[in-house]
Amino acid sequence: MKTYKRMVLASRPQGHVVPENFRLEEVPVPTLKDGELLVRVHYLSLDPYMRMRMEDVKSYAAPQAIGETMIGGTVGEVLESKNPKFAVGDKVQGMFGWAEMGVSDGALLRKLDTTHVPLSAYLGSVGMPGMTAWYGLTQIIQPKEGETIVVSAASGAVGSVVGQLAKLRGCRAVGIAGGKEKCDYVVNELGFDACIDYKAGNLKEELAKATPNGIDGVFENVGGEIFDACLERMNPFGRIALCGMIAGYDGEPSPIRNARFFLTMRLTMRGFIVSEHMDLWPQGLKELGTLVATGKLKFRESVAQGLEAAPEAFIGLLKGRNFGKQLVKLI
Numbered sequence: 001m002k003t004y005k006r007m008v009l010a011s012r013p014q015g016h017v018v019p020e021n022f023r024l025e026e027v028p029v030p031t032l033k034d035g036e037l038l039v040r041v042h043y044l045s046l047d048p049y050m051r052m053r054m055e056d057v058k059s060y061a062a063p064q065a066i067g068e069t070m071i072g073g074t075v076g077e078v079l080e081s082k083n084p085k086f087a088v089g090d091k092v093q094g095m096f097g098w099a100e101m102g103v104s105d106g107a108l109l110r111k112l113d114t115t116h117v118p119l120s121a122y123l124g125s126v127g128m129p130g131m132t133a134w135y136g137l138t139q140i141i142q143p144k145e146g147e148t149i150v151v152s153a154a155s156g157a158v159g160s161v162v163g164q165l166a167k168l169r170g171c172r173a174v175g176i177a178g179g180k181e182k183c184d185y186v187v188n189e190l191g192f193d194a195c196i197d198y199k200a201g202n203l204k205e206e207l208a209k210a211t212p213n214g215i216d217g218v219f220e221n222v223g224g225e226i227f228d229a230c231l232e233r234m235n236p237f238g239r240i241a242l243c244g245m246i247a248g249y250d251g252e253p254s255p256i257r258n259a260r261f262f263l264t265m266r267l268t269m270r271g272f273i274v275s276e277h278m279d280l281w282p283q284g285l286k287e288l289g290t291l292v293a294t295g296k297l298k299f300r301e302s303v304a305q306g307l308e309a310a311p312e313a314f315i316g317l318l319k320g321r322n323f324g325k326q327l328v329k330l331i
Contacts, residue, residue: 002028002029003026003027003028003029004026004027004029004099004100004101005024005025005026005027005099005100005307006024006025006027006069006097006098006099006100006307007022007023007024007025007069007070007097007098007099007307007310007311008022008023008025008066008067008068008069008070008098009021009022009023009054009064009065009066009067009068009070010022010023010066010067011066012054012055012056012066013051013054013055016315016318017051017054017311017314017315017318018315019311019312019315021054021311022070022310022311024307024308029101030103032080032081032082032103033082034082035082035083035105035106036082036083036103036104036105036106037078037080037081037082037083037086037103037104037106037109038078038079038080038081038101038102038103039074039076039077039078039079039092039094039096039101039102039103039104039109040076040077040079040100040101040331041074041075041076041096041099041100041101041102041330041331042074042075042076042077042119042120042329042330042331043074043075043076043119043120043123043327043328043329043330044072044073044074044096044097044098044099044123044307044310044327044328044330045072045073045074045123045124045127045128045325045326045327046072046304046310046313046314046317046322046326046327046328047072047073047128047129047157047317047326048221048244048246048317048318049244050064050070050071050072050314051246051318053071060273060276061273069096069097069098069099070097070098070310071095071097072095072096072097072098073093073094073095073123073127073128074093074094074095074096074097074099074102074123075091075092075093075094075112075119075120075122075123076091076092076094076096076102076331077089077090077091077092078090078091078092079101083105083106085106086106086109086111090111091111091112091113091114091119092109092110092111092112093109093110093112093122093123093127094108094109094110095108098307098310098328099307100307100330116292116293117289117292117293120301120303120325120327121292121299123325123327124157124299124301124324124325124327125157125160125161125288125291125292125297125299125325126285126288126289126292128274128275129156129157129158129161129325130157130158130161130284130285130288131274131281131284131285131288132158132243132274133158133159133161133162133165133219134161134165134284134287134288135272135274135277135280135284136162136219136241136243136272136274137149137162137165137166137217137219137241138165138284139272139277139280140239140240140241140270140272141216141217141218141219141239141240141241142239143166143169143171143216143217144171144216145169145170145171146170146171146172147171147172147216147217148171148172148174148211148213148214148215148216148217148235149162149163149166149171149172149173149174149215149216149217149218149219150174150175150176150207150211150215150217150218150219150230150233151163151166151173151174151175151176151218151219151221152175152176152218152219152220152221152222152226152227152230153176153177153221153222153244153246153320154175154176154177154182154186154190154192154195155175155177155182155183155185155186155190155300155323155324156221156322156324156325157299157324157325157326158219158221158243158244159175159177159219159221160186160190160298160299160300160324161288161297161299162219163175163186163190163191163192164190164191164291164296164297164298165297166217167191167192167193168291168296171217172193172211172213173191173192173193174192174193174194174195174196174207174210174211174215175187175190175192175194175195175196176195176196176198176203176207176222176226177195177196177197177198178197178198178199178320179197179199180197180200181323182195182197182323183195183196183197185300185323189298189300190298193210194209194210195210196210198225198226203225203226203229204229204232207229207230207233208233211233213235214233214234214235214238215230215233215234215235215238216234216235216238216239217238217239217240217241218230218234218238218239218240218241219241219243220240220241220242220243220244220245221243221244221246222244222245222246222247223244223245223246223247223254224245224247224254225247226247227256228256228257228258231256231258231259231261231262231267232258232261234261234265234267235265236265236266237265237266237267237268238265238267238268239267239268239269239270240267240268240269240270241270241272242269242270242271242272243271243272246318299324299325300323300324300325301324301325301326301327302322302323302324302325302326302327303327303328303329304326304327304328304329305328305329306328306329306330307328307330309328310328313326313328314326
């Protein structure tokens with residue numbers, strides 16, 4: 001009997017995620033029914049939202065079930081098909097999670113064109129992270145030419161796209177990242193106007209220097225002291241797209257210490273989940289795909305090899321060890 005490997009959630013984290021929260025299993029490859037297809041996963045995506053799903057708390061989605069395959073986006077190739085819409089060899093994107101294979105009825109699968117866009121990019125700049133950046137910037141921040149946009153976790157899969165899109169719209173893009181290497185990449189490779197190394201200890205002073213005209217829009221991925229520092233620099237009627245609060249993903253509270261600026265500067269903040277706005281995905285993906293295909297949108301990937309490497313790579317992602325989009329290569 002043919003089998004494949006999958007990684008399941010073995011236990012819920014108590015504070016920090018540890019390798020023991022996961023378990024590698026070998027399971028039989030299912031027999032296809034009419035209308036189904038079998039996909040061999042080439043890359044799986046690791047993303048911060050997975051940390052929240054590991055908790056048994058009320059949120060925008062049901063918690064990850066114990067003993068079930070860890071959730072996650074994937075790209076791969078159709079191995080076998082009993083679905084007339086998909087042929088063997090088609091490249092597809094789906095949500096097969098941390099597994100070497102997956103079965104689908106085709107409903108939530110997207111066919112991919114890899115002529116000008118690499119397969120892995122459909123999990124990054126031309127996938128959910130790219131769409132997250134596109135939606136938060138264009139629909140919530142709605143930047144105008146000449147405005148200053150600040151993005152935290154600027155070298156990551158989402159933040160790197162936010163800054164580049166802001167620059168393409170005539171804005172001043174200021175990133176915040178951890179370490180000189182990441183900041184150099186954000187400025188020299190991605191083209192941001194400035195990047196502040198929050199680990200250097202001069203966050204407020206450096207942010208003031210980098211935003212001489214104040215801040216009009218914040219794309220927030222981190223929360224905590226980084227967000228507080230940005231609030232102090234906000235201009236009247238500034239807009240905040242609240243995408244993530246990674247500072248509090250291990251269970252620590254994430255208080256906002258400068259809430260008075262919401263009143264005095266008449267600020268707007270909106271949290272969002274990009275999968276709730278599928279109607280805009282065709283528009284956003286068209287722009288992102290064209291920019292990647294023409295070399296106008298740059299991206300970087302951290303690639304772990306093999307399913308067994310997924311837990312450590314995920315723990316590294318939560319600690320900021322990754323550089324750009326974190327992937328696991330399975331084939």
